[in-house]
Amino acid sequence: MGPRVMPDWLKRLGILLIVAFLILLTITSMVSDRRAIADGGRELPWWQAIVLEVAAPVQRVVSAPVDGARDFFSNYVDLIGAKAENRRLRRRIAEVESENLQFREALVTSGHLARVASMRDEIEIPLLPAEVVGIDVAPWFRSVLVDRGEEHGVRPGYPVITYDGVVGSVTATSAHAAKTMLILDRQSSIDAVVQRSRARGVVRGVGRDQLEFEFVVRESDVTTGDEIVTSGLGGMYPKGLRIGRISELRDAGGRLTKIAIVEPAVDLGRLEQVFVMLRRGPIMDLLYHSNRLEEELEDPIFVPSANKDSNVNMDEAMRNAQNGKQ
Amino acid sequence: MKSFPVLIVLGLLALMVQGAIARMVPPPWCPDLGWLVVVALGLRWPRFLLGALASTTLGYGMDLVSGSLMGQHAFLRLLTYLAAAFAARQLDLSGGIPTSIFVFAATMVYGVSVVSMLSFFVGAEGFDFQVLSDAFCHGLANVVAAGPVISLVERILVQFSDQEVARRAPLSMGLHGGGFR
Numbered sequence: 001m002g003p004r005v006m007p008d009w010l011k012r013l014g015i016l017l018i019v020a021f022l023i024l025l026t027i028t029s030m031v032s033d034r035r036a037i038a039d040g041g042r043e044l045p046w047w048q049a050i051v052l053e054v055a056a057p058v059q060r061v062v063s064a065p066v067d068g069a070r071d072f073f074s075n076y077v078d079l080i081g082a083k084a085e086n087r088r089l090r091r092r093i094a095e096v097e098s099e100n101l102q103f104r105e106a107l108v109t110s111g112h113l114a115r116v117a118s119m120r121d122e123i124e125i126p127l128l129p130a131e132v133v134g135i136d137v138a139p140w141f142r143s144v145l146v147d148r149g150e151e152h153g154v155r156p157g158y159p160v161i162t163y164d165g166v167v168g169s170v171t172a173t174s175a176h177a178a179k180t181m182l183i184l185d186r187q188s189s190i191d192a193v194v195q196r197s198r199a200r201g202v203v204r205g206v207g208r209d210q211l212e213f214e215f216v217v218r219e220s221d222v223t224t225g226d227e228i229v230t231s232g233l234g235g236m237y238p239k240g241l242r243i244g245r246i247s248e249l250r251d252a253g254g255r256l257t258k259i260a261i262v263e264p265a266v267d268l269g270r271l272e273q274v275f276v277m278l279r280r281g282p283i284m285d286l287l288y289h290s291n292r293l294e295e296e297l298e299d300p301i302f303v304p305s306a307n308k309d310s311n312v313n314m315d316e317a318m319r320n321a322q323n324g325k326q
Numbered sequence: 327m328k329s330f331p332v333l334i335v336l337g338l339l340a341l342m343v344q345g346a347i348a349r350m351v352p353p354p355w356c357p358d359l360g361w362l363v364v365v366a367l368g369l370r371w372p373r374f375l376l377g378a379l380a381s382t383t384l385g386y387g388m389d390l391v392s393g394s395l396m397g398q399h400a401f402l403r404l405l406t407y408l409a410a411a412f413a414a415r416q417l418d419l420s421g422g423i424p425t426s427i428f429v430f431a432a433t434m435v436y437g438v439s440v441v442s443m444l445s446f447f448v449g450a451e452g453f454d455f456q457v458l459s460d461a462f463c464h465g466l467a468n469v470v471a472a473g474p475v476i477s478l479v480e481r482i483l484v485q486f487s488d489q490e491v492a493r494r495a496p497l498s499m500g501l502h503g504g505g506f507r
Binding site for chain 2: 019022031048052067135143185
Protein backbone atom coordinates (compact mmCIF):
# COMPACT_ATOMS: atom_id res chain seq x y z
CA MET A 1 0.00 0.00 0.00
CA GLY A 2 1.60 3.28 -1.19
CA PRO A 3 1.52 6.64 0.57
CA ARG A 4 -1.76 8.53 0.43
CA VAL A 5 -1.65 11.29 -2.16
CA MET A 6 -3.71 14.44 -1.74
CA PRO A 7 -6.18 14.84 -4.62
CA ASP A 8 -5.30 17.48 -7.20
CA TRP A 9 -8.42 19.57 -6.62
CA LEU A 10 -7.70 19.77 -2.92
CA LYS A 11 -4.17 20.96 -3.58
CA ARG A 12 -5.41 23.58 -6.01
CA LEU A 13 -8.01 24.74 -3.53
CA GLY A 14 -5.37 24.93 -0.80
CA ILE A 15 -3.08 27.04 -2.98
CA LEU A 16 -5.94 29.33 -3.94
CA LEU A 17 -6.97 29.79 -0.31
CA ILE A 18 -3.45 30.59 0.85
CA VAL A 19 -2.90 33.12 -1.95
CA ALA A 20 -6.31 34.68 -1.25
CA PHE A 21 -5.38 34.89 2.44
CA LEU A 22 -2.11 36.66 1.60
CA ILE A 23 -3.92 39.15 -0.64
CA LEU A 24 -6.53 39.81 2.04
CA LEU A 25 -3.81 40.24 4.67
CA THR A 26 -1.97 42.87 2.64
CA ILE A 27 -5.17 44.78 1.83
CA THR A 28 -6.19 44.76 5.49
CA SER A 29 -2.74 46.06 6.44
CA MET A 30 -3.10 48.94 3.99
CA VAL A 31 -6.53 49.94 5.25
CA SER A 32 -5.51 49.84 8.92
CA ASP A 33 -2.29 51.73 8.15
CA ARG A 34 -4.23 54.40 6.33
CA ARG A 35 -6.37 54.86 9.44
CA ALA A 36 -3.29 55.04 11.67
CA ILE A 37 -1.68 57.69 9.46
CA ALA A 38 -4.89 59.70 9.44
CA ASP A 39 -4.72 59.64 13.24
CA GLY A 40 -1.20 61.11 13.16
CA GLY A 41 1.09 58.14 12.50
CA ARG A 42 1.93 54.93 14.26
CA GLU A 43 4.30 53.48 16.80
CA LEU A 44 5.35 50.22 15.20
CA PRO A 45 4.66 46.93 17.00
CA TRP A 46 7.85 45.19 18.17
CA TRP A 47 8.00 42.71 15.29
CA GLN A 48 7.89 45.54 12.75
CA ALA A 49 10.11 47.81 14.83
CA ILE A 50 12.89 45.20 14.68
CA VAL A 51 13.26 45.79 10.95
CA LEU A 52 13.63 49.55 11.43
CA GLU A 53 16.01 49.02 14.33
CA VAL A 54 18.21 46.84 12.13
CA ALA A 55 17.75 48.91 8.99
CA ALA A 56 18.95 52.20 10.52
CA PRO A 57 22.49 51.08 11.51
CA VAL A 58 22.86 48.81 8.48
CA GLN A 59 21.84 51.63 6.13
CA ARG A 60 24.34 53.88 7.84
CA VAL A 61 27.16 51.34 7.35
CA VAL A 62 26.20 50.49 3.76
CA SER A 63 25.86 54.16 2.84
CA ALA A 64 29.08 55.27 4.53
CA PRO A 65 31.45 54.54 1.61
CA VAL A 66 28.99 56.06 -0.87
CA ASP A 67 28.56 59.18 1.26
CA GLY A 68 32.31 59.41 1.79
CA ALA A 69 33.05 59.31 -1.92
CA ARG A 70 30.27 61.77 -2.68
CA ASP A 71 31.38 64.17 0.05
CA PHE A 72 34.99 64.00 -1.13
CA PHE A 73 33.95 64.83 -4.68
CA SER A 74 31.55 67.59 -3.71
CA ASN A 75 34.11 69.11 -1.29
CA TYR A 76 36.65 69.16 -4.08
CA VAL A 77 34.18 70.83 -6.44
CA ASP A 78 33.15 73.28 -3.71
CA LEU A 79 36.77 74.32 -3.18
CA ILE A 80 36.94 75.58 -6.73
CA GLY A 81 35.97 79.20 -6.57
CA ALA A 82 35.62 79.13 -2.79
CA LYS A 83 37.91 82.14 -2.37
CA ALA A 84 35.83 84.41 -4.59
CA GLU A 85 32.63 83.12 -2.99
CA ASN A 86 34.08 83.74 0.45
CA ARG A 87 34.90 87.36 -0.42
CA ARG A 88 31.41 87.90 -1.82
CA LEU A 89 29.74 86.38 1.24
CA ARG A 90 31.82 88.45 3.66
CA ARG A 91 30.69 91.57 1.87
CA ARG A 92 27.08 90.37 2.01
CA ILE A 93 27.32 89.57 5.74
CA ALA A 94 28.53 93.08 6.43
CA GLU A 95 25.56 94.50 4.53
CA VAL A 96 23.07 92.21 6.28
CA GLU A 97 24.54 92.96 9.74
CA SER A 98 24.17 96.65 9.07
CA GLU A 99 20.54 96.15 8.00
CA ASN A 100 19.92 93.93 10.99
CA LEU A 101 21.24 96.58 13.34
CA GLN A 102 18.86 99.13 11.89
CA PHE A 103 15.89 96.79 12.23
CA ARG A 104 16.80 95.96 15.83
CA GLU A 105 17.11 99.60 16.63
CA ALA A 106 13.67 100.20 15.16
CA LEU A 107 12.21 97.28 17.12
CA VAL A 108 13.76 98.40 20.40
CA THR A 109 12.47 101.91 20.01
CA SER A 110 8.98 100.65 19.28
CA GLY A 111 9.07 98.25 22.26
CA HIS A 112 8.38 95.26 20.01
CA LEU A 113 11.62 93.44 20.79
CA ALA A 114 10.67 92.75 24.42
CA ARG A 115 7.29 91.43 23.35
CA VAL A 116 8.87 89.28 20.64
CA ALA A 117 11.40 87.91 23.16
CA SER A 118 8.70 86.97 25.67
CA MET A 119 6.62 85.37 22.91
CA ARG A 120 9.63 83.34 21.84
CA ASP A 121 10.08 82.04 25.38
CA GLU A 122 6.48 80.90 25.39
CA ILE A 123 6.43 79.08 22.08
CA GLU A 124 9.96 77.76 22.12
CA ILE A 125 9.97 74.13 21.08
CA PRO A 126 12.79 71.72 21.95
CA LEU A 127 14.61 70.60 18.82
CA LEU A 128 16.27 67.20 18.73
CA PRO A 129 19.13 66.89 16.22
CA ALA A 130 18.92 63.72 14.15
CA GLU A 131 20.96 62.26 11.36
CA VAL A 132 19.47 60.97 8.14
CA VAL A 133 20.70 57.39 7.83
CA GLY A 134 18.65 56.14 4.91
CA ILE A 135 16.49 57.40 2.11
CA ASP A 136 13.45 55.79 0.53
CA VAL A 137 14.50 53.00 -1.78
CA ALA A 138 11.28 53.12 -3.81
CA PRO A 139 11.16 55.87 -6.43
CA TRP A 140 7.43 56.39 -5.86
CA PHE A 141 7.79 57.61 -2.30
CA ARG A 142 9.78 60.36 -0.63
CA SER A 143 10.78 59.50 2.91
CA VAL A 144 13.92 59.26 5.00
CA LEU A 145 15.01 57.24 7.99
CA VAL A 146 16.49 59.15 10.94
CA ASP A 147 18.51 57.77 13.82
CA ARG A 148 16.29 59.02 16.66
CA GLY A 149 13.23 57.19 17.94
CA GLU A 150 10.85 56.72 20.85
CA GLU A 151 13.67 56.49 23.38
CA HIS A 152 14.70 60.02 22.43
CA GLY A 153 11.14 61.30 22.75
CA VAL A 154 10.23 61.17 19.06
CA ARG A 155 6.58 60.37 18.38
CA PRO A 156 4.57 59.96 15.17
CA GLY A 157 3.24 63.27 13.90
CA TYR A 158 6.17 65.39 15.11
CA PRO A 159 7.45 67.93 12.55
CA VAL A 160 10.96 67.60 11.16
CA ILE A 161 12.81 70.74 10.03
CA THR A 162 16.23 72.16 9.19
CA TYR A 163 17.48 75.72 9.59
CA ASP A 164 16.17 76.38 6.08
CA GLY A 165 12.60 75.23 6.60
CA VAL A 166 10.19 72.30 6.73
CA VAL A 167 11.43 68.80 5.87
CA GLY A 168 8.39 66.68 6.70
CA SER A 169 6.84 64.78 9.59
CA VAL A 170 7.45 61.56 11.48
CA THR A 171 5.11 58.77 10.33
CA ALA A 172 6.41 55.71 12.18
CA THR A 173 8.78 55.15 15.07
CA SER A 174 10.77 52.38 16.68
CA ALA A 175 12.98 52.70 19.77
CA HIS A 176 15.98 54.21 17.98
CA ALA A 177 14.74 55.16 14.51
CA ALA A 178 11.93 57.08 12.89
CA LYS A 179 10.53 57.14 9.41
CA THR A 180 9.93 60.65 8.15
CA MET A 181 7.68 61.49 5.23
CA LEU A 182 9.12 64.37 3.23
CA ILE A 183 6.91 67.23 2.08
CA LEU A 184 7.63 66.09 -1.50
CA ASP A 185 5.76 62.82 -0.99
CA ARG A 186 2.43 62.40 -2.74
CA GLN A 187 0.78 61.76 0.63
CA SER A 188 1.94 65.07 2.10
CA SER A 189 -0.20 68.20 2.32
CA ILE A 190 0.34 71.26 4.51
CA ASP A 191 -1.90 74.23 5.20
CA ALA A 192 0.15 77.27 4.20
CA VAL A 193 0.06 81.02 3.62
CA VAL A 194 1.90 83.41 1.37
CA GLN A 195 4.15 85.37 3.72
CA ARG A 196 3.68 88.71 1.94
CA SER A 197 -0.06 88.75 1.26
CA ARG A 198 -1.27 86.12 3.79
CA ALA A 199 -3.19 84.35 1.00
CA ARG A 200 -4.05 80.85 2.19
CA GLY A 201 -3.79 77.56 0.38
CA VAL A 202 -2.54 73.99 0.58
CA VAL A 203 0.98 72.86 -0.31
CA ARG A 204 0.99 69.36 -1.75
CA GLY A 205 3.79 66.96 -2.58
CA VAL A 206 3.56 65.50 -6.05
CA GLY A 207 6.44 63.04 -5.89
CA ARG A 208 8.86 65.34 -7.71
CA ASP A 209 11.46 67.82 -6.48
CA GLN A 210 8.90 70.62 -6.51
CA LEU A 211 5.71 71.26 -4.59
CA GLU A 212 2.32 72.54 -5.65
CA PHE A 213 0.54 75.34 -3.81
CA GLU A 214 -3.16 75.31 -4.53
CA PHE A 215 -5.01 78.47 -3.59
CA VAL A 216 -8.37 80.09 -4.19
CA VAL A 217 -8.09 82.65 -6.98
CA ARG A 218 -10.61 85.13 -5.60
CA GLU A 219 -8.94 87.90 -3.61
CA SER A 220 -5.63 86.03 -3.54
CA ASP A 221 -2.54 88.06 -4.14
CA VAL A 222 0.08 85.52 -5.17
CA THR A 223 3.02 86.18 -7.47
CA THR A 224 6.24 84.52 -8.53
CA GLY A 225 8.96 84.86 -5.90
CA ASP A 226 6.58 84.86 -2.93
CA GLU A 227 7.66 82.95 0.16
CA ILE A 228 5.30 80.24 1.39
CA VAL A 229 5.20 79.49 5.11
CA THR A 230 3.16 77.18 7.31
CA SER A 231 -0.12 78.65 8.51
CA GLY A 232 -0.19 76.80 11.84
CA LEU A 233 -3.56 75.31 10.98
CA GLY A 234 -3.93 71.59 10.61
CA GLY A 235 -2.37 70.85 13.98
CA MET A 236 0.95 69.47 12.85
CA TYR A 237 3.33 72.29 11.94
CA PRO A 238 3.77 75.47 13.98
CA LYS A 239 3.05 78.74 12.28
CA GLY A 240 5.68 80.54 10.23
CA LEU A 241 8.03 77.74 9.15
CA ARG A 242 9.43 78.28 5.66
CA ILE A 243 8.21 75.82 3.03
CA GLY A 244 9.55 77.34 -0.18
CA ARG A 245 9.36 80.03 -2.82
CA ILE A 246 6.93 80.26 -5.74
CA SER A 247 8.69 79.78 -9.05
CA GLU A 248 5.75 79.56 -11.44
CA LEU A 249 2.01 80.13 -11.58
CA ARG A 250 -0.22 77.68 -13.38
CA ASP A 251 -3.88 77.52 -14.19
CA ALA A 252 -5.41 74.52 -12.44
CA GLY A 253 -8.13 74.31 -15.08
CA GLY A 254 -10.87 75.38 -12.69
CA ARG A 255 -12.30 78.83 -12.15
CA LEU A 256 -11.90 78.84 -8.41
CA THR A 257 -8.39 77.61 -7.79
CA LYS A 258 -4.95 78.16 -9.21
CA ILE A 259 -1.74 76.25 -8.73
CA ALA A 260 1.69 77.69 -8.01
CA ILE A 261 4.85 75.65 -8.35
CA VAL A 262 6.99 75.96 -5.22
CA GLU A 263 10.72 75.34 -4.93
CA PRO A 264 11.28 73.83 -1.46
CA ALA A 265 13.35 75.94 0.93
CA VAL A 266 15.29 72.86 1.99
CA ASP A 267 17.46 70.86 -0.41
CA LEU A 268 15.61 67.62 0.28
CA GLY A 269 17.82 65.58 -2.02
CA ARG A 270 20.89 66.18 0.15
CA LEU A 271 19.56 65.89 3.67
CA GLU A 272 22.08 64.93 6.33
CA GLN A 273 21.22 66.63 9.60
CA VAL A 274 17.66 67.48 10.60
CA PHE A 275 15.82 68.54 13.75
CA VAL A 276 12.76 66.86 15.18
CA MET A 277 10.44 69.30 16.95
CA LEU A 278 9.83 67.35 20.12
CA ARG A 279 6.68 68.94 21.39
CA ARG A 280 4.59 71.95 20.88
CA GLY A 281 4.93 74.96 23.15
CA PRO A 282 2.20 75.86 25.66
CA ILE A 283 0.46 78.36 23.41
CA MET A 284 0.29 75.84 20.60
CA ASP A 285 -0.94 73.16 22.97
CA LEU A 286 -3.71 75.50 24.00
CA LEU A 287 -4.58 76.20 20.40
CA TYR A 288 -4.38 72.62 19.21
CA HIS A 289 -6.00 71.00 22.23
CA SER A 290 -8.41 73.71 23.22
CA ASN A 291 -11.25 71.19 23.15
CA ARG A 292 -9.45 68.81 25.52
CA LEU A 293 -9.18 68.77 29.28
CA GLU A 294 -5.94 70.20 30.66
CA GLU A 295 -5.24 66.95 32.49
CA GLU A 296 -5.30 65.07 29.20
CA LEU A 297 -2.32 67.03 27.87
CA GLU A 298 0.94 65.11 28.03
CA ASP A 299 2.79 67.97 29.75
CA PRO A 300 1.32 70.48 32.18
CA ILE A 301 0.79 73.89 30.66
CA PHE A 302 3.73 76.05 31.59
CA VAL A 303 3.10 79.72 32.06
CA PRO A 304 6.35 81.66 31.77
CA SER A 305 6.99 84.17 34.50
CA ALA A 306 9.37 86.42 32.58
CA ASN A 307 6.72 88.84 31.49
CA LYS A 308 3.87 89.77 33.75
CA ASP A 309 1.63 90.93 30.92
CA SER A 310 2.09 87.73 29.01
CA ASN A 311 1.13 85.77 32.17
CA VAL A 312 -2.12 87.60 32.35
CA ASN A 313 -2.75 86.89 28.68
CA MET A 314 -1.95 83.21 29.10
CA ASP A 315 -4.28 82.92 32.10
CA GLU A 316 -6.98 84.54 30.06
CA ALA A 317 -6.29 82.23 27.13
CA MET A 318 -6.45 79.19 29.41
CA ARG A 319 -9.74 80.37 30.89
CA ASN A 320 -11.12 80.93 27.41
CA ALA A 321 -10.00 77.46 26.36
CA GLN A 322 -11.72 75.96 29.39
CA ASN A 323 -14.89 77.92 28.78
CA GLY A 324 -14.87 76.90 25.13
CA LYS A 325 -14.51 73.28 26.16
CA GLN A 326 -17.45 73.53 28.56
CA MET B 327 13.21 24.42 1.76
CA LYS B 328 16.78 25.48 2.57
CA SER B 329 16.63 28.04 -0.18
CA PHE B 330 13.70 29.92 1.43
CA PRO B 331 15.64 31.65 4.25
CA VAL B 332 18.58 32.24 1.93
CA LEU B 333 16.33 33.98 -0.59
CA ILE B 334 14.72 36.08 2.15
CA VAL B 335 18.18 37.19 3.30
CA LEU B 336 19.12 37.92 -0.31
CA GLY B 337 15.98 40.02 -0.74
CA LEU B 338 16.72 42.03 2.42
CA LEU B 339 20.34 42.51 1.40
CA ALA B 340 19.11 43.72 -1.97
CA LEU B 341 17.08 46.39 -0.13
CA MET B 342 20.18 47.56 1.74
CA VAL B 343 22.29 47.76 -1.42
CA GLN B 344 19.41 49.55 -3.10
CA GLY B 345 19.44 52.08 -0.25
CA ALA B 346 23.11 52.80 -0.91
CA ILE B 347 22.56 53.15 -4.68
CA ALA B 348 19.60 55.46 -4.06
CA ARG B 349 22.00 57.95 -2.44
CA MET B 350 24.00 58.18 -5.64
CA VAL B 351 21.45 58.17 -8.43
CA PRO B 352 18.12 60.02 -8.78
CA PRO B 353 15.05 57.95 -7.74
CA PRO B 354 13.73 56.65 -11.08
CA TRP B 355 17.20 55.53 -12.17
CA CYS B 356 17.77 53.43 -9.06
CA PRO B 357 16.90 49.79 -9.85
CA ASP B 358 14.49 48.08 -7.48
CA LEU B 359 16.71 45.13 -6.57
CA GLY B 360 14.29 43.75 -3.96
CA TRP B 361 11.50 43.72 -6.54
CA LEU B 362 13.79 42.02 -9.06
CA VAL B 363 14.43 39.23 -6.55
CA VAL B 364 10.65 38.70 -6.43
CA VAL B 365 10.46 38.65 -10.23
CA ALA B 366 13.33 36.16 -10.34
CA LEU B 367 11.49 33.93 -7.85
CA GLY B 368 8.40 33.99 -10.02
CA LEU B 369 10.34 33.25 -13.18
CA ARG B 370 12.74 30.63 -11.86
CA TRP B 371 11.57 29.05 -8.61
CA PRO B 372 9.40 25.97 -9.03
CA ARG B 373 8.04 26.12 -5.45
CA PHE B 374 4.96 28.22 -6.04
CA LEU B 375 3.62 28.65 -2.52
CA LEU B 376 6.98 29.31 -0.90
CA GLY B 377 7.61 31.89 -3.60
CA ALA B 378 4.33 33.63 -2.78
CA LEU B 379 5.21 33.65 0.92
CA ALA B 380 8.73 34.93 0.24
CA SER B 381 7.38 37.71 -2.03
CA THR B 382 4.90 38.88 0.60
CA THR B 383 7.57 38.81 3.31
CA LEU B 384 9.99 40.81 1.17
CA GLY B 385 7.19 43.23 0.32
CA TYR B 386 6.53 43.84 4.02
CA GLY B 387 10.26 44.38 4.53
CA MET B 388 10.16 47.01 1.81
CA ASP B 389 7.08 48.63 3.36
CA LEU B 390 8.95 49.10 6.62
CA VAL B 391 11.81 51.06 5.09
CA SER B 392 9.72 52.88 2.51
CA GLY B 393 7.12 55.63 2.82
CA SER B 394 4.38 53.43 1.42
CA LEU B 395 1.27 52.31 3.23
CA MET B 396 2.03 49.20 5.25
CA GLY B 397 1.17 46.28 2.99
CA GLN B 398 1.24 48.24 -0.26
CA HIS B 399 4.53 46.85 -1.52
CA ALA B 400 3.64 43.45 -0.05
CA PHE B 401 0.40 43.42 -2.04
CA LEU B 402 1.99 44.59 -5.28
CA ARG B 403 4.97 42.26 -4.93
CA LEU B 404 2.67 39.33 -4.37
CA LEU B 405 0.79 40.28 -7.54
CA THR B 406 4.11 40.71 -9.38
CA TYR B 407 5.17 37.26 -8.23
CA LEU B 408 1.88 35.72 -9.34
CA ALA B 409 2.16 37.44 -12.73
CA ALA B 410 5.78 36.28 -13.15
CA ALA B 411 4.99 32.73 -12.04
CA PHE B 412 2.00 32.55 -14.35
CA ALA B 413 3.94 34.02 -17.29
CA ALA B 414 6.87 31.63 -16.73
CA ARG B 415 4.48 28.68 -16.79
CA GLN B 416 2.74 29.81 -19.96
CA LEU B 417 5.53 31.43 -21.98
CA ASP B 418 9.19 30.81 -22.65
CA LEU B 419 10.83 33.59 -20.61
CA SER B 420 14.24 31.94 -20.38
CA GLY B 421 16.00 34.24 -22.85
CA GLY B 422 17.38 37.68 -22.09
CA ILE B 423 15.09 39.63 -24.42
CA PRO B 424 11.76 38.09 -23.31
CA THR B 425 12.81 38.52 -19.67
CA SER B 426 13.76 42.16 -20.29
CA ILE B 427 10.42 42.85 -21.96
CA PHE B 428 8.59 41.25 -19.06
CA VAL B 429 10.60 43.19 -16.47
CA PHE B 430 10.06 46.48 -18.29
CA ALA B 431 6.31 45.97 -18.71
CA ALA B 432 5.90 44.78 -15.12
CA THR B 433 7.79 47.85 -13.83
CA MET B 434 5.49 50.18 -15.75
CA VAL B 435 2.41 48.43 -14.37
CA TYR B 436 3.92 48.45 -10.86
CA GLY B 437 4.59 52.20 -10.97
CA VAL B 438 1.15 53.08 -12.24
CA SER B 439 -0.41 50.75 -9.66
CA VAL B 440 1.52 52.33 -6.76
CA VAL B 441 0.39 55.83 -7.72
CA SER B 442 -3.19 54.73 -8.42
CA MET B 443 -3.39 53.02 -5.04
CA LEU B 444 -2.14 56.17 -3.31
CA SER B 445 -4.75 58.12 -5.18
CA PHE B 446 -7.40 55.65 -4.02
CA PHE B 447 -6.33 55.34 -0.37
CA VAL B 448 -4.88 58.76 0.39
CA GLY B 449 -6.50 60.98 -2.22
CA ALA B 450 -3.10 61.86 -3.65
CA GLU B 451 -2.80 63.16 -7.19
CA GLY B 452 -3.39 60.44 -9.78
CA PHE B 453 -0.89 59.31 -12.37
CA ASP B 454 0.15 61.75 -15.06
CA PHE B 455 2.83 62.03 -17.71
CA GLN B 456 5.51 62.47 -15.06
CA VAL B 457 4.59 59.15 -13.46
CA LEU B 458 4.76 57.41 -16.83
CA SER B 459 8.12 58.97 -17.61
CA ASP B 460 9.46 57.98 -14.15
CA ALA B 461 8.13 54.46 -14.66
CA PHE B 462 9.81 54.36 -18.07
CA CYS B 463 13.20 55.37 -16.61
CA HIS B 464 12.74 52.99 -13.70
CA GLY B 465 11.85 50.21 -16.13
CA LEU B 466 15.09 50.76 -18.04
CA ALA B 467 17.12 50.72 -14.80
CA ASN B 468 15.39 47.49 -13.75
CA VAL B 469 16.06 45.88 -17.15
CA VAL B 470 19.78 46.64 -16.76
CA ALA B 471 19.88 45.14 -13.26
CA ALA B 472 17.56 42.21 -14.03
CA GLY B 473 20.23 39.99 -15.62
CA PRO B 474 22.64 39.91 -12.68
CA VAL B 475 19.87 39.59 -10.08
CA ILE B 476 18.11 36.72 -11.88
CA SER B 477 21.45 34.94 -12.39
CA LEU B 478 22.23 35.31 -8.69
CA VAL B 479 18.85 33.89 -7.70
CA GLU B 480 19.36 30.99 -10.13
CA ARG B 481 22.74 30.23 -8.58
CA ILE B 482 21.28 30.24 -5.10
CA LEU B 483 18.44 27.99 -6.19
CA VAL B 484 20.87 25.52 -7.77
CA GLN B 485 23.12 25.66 -4.73
CA PHE B 486 20.47 25.29 -2.03
CA SER B 487 17.53 23.72 -3.77
CA ASP B 488 16.97 19.99 -3.93
CA GLN B 489 15.97 20.17 -7.54
CA GLU B 490 17.29 21.67 -10.75
CA VAL B 491 16.14 25.11 -11.76
CA ALA B 492 13.89 24.51 -14.73
CA ARG B 493 15.06 27.33 -16.93
CA ARG B 494 13.61 26.26 -20.22
CA ALA B 495 10.88 23.79 -19.41
CA PRO B 496 7.57 25.36 -18.39
CA LEU B 497 7.26 25.19 -14.60
CA SER B 498 4.46 23.29 -12.93
CA MET B 499 2.32 24.94 -10.28
CA GLY B 500 3.81 22.63 -7.67
CA LEU B 501 0.92 20.21 -7.79
CA HIS B 502 2.52 16.99 -8.86
CA GLY B 503 4.15 14.59 -6.46
CA GLY B 504 4.95 14.98 -2.80
CA GLY B 505 2.17 17.36 -1.81
CA PHE B 506 2.67 21.12 -1.71
CA ARG B 507 6.06 22.26 -2.77
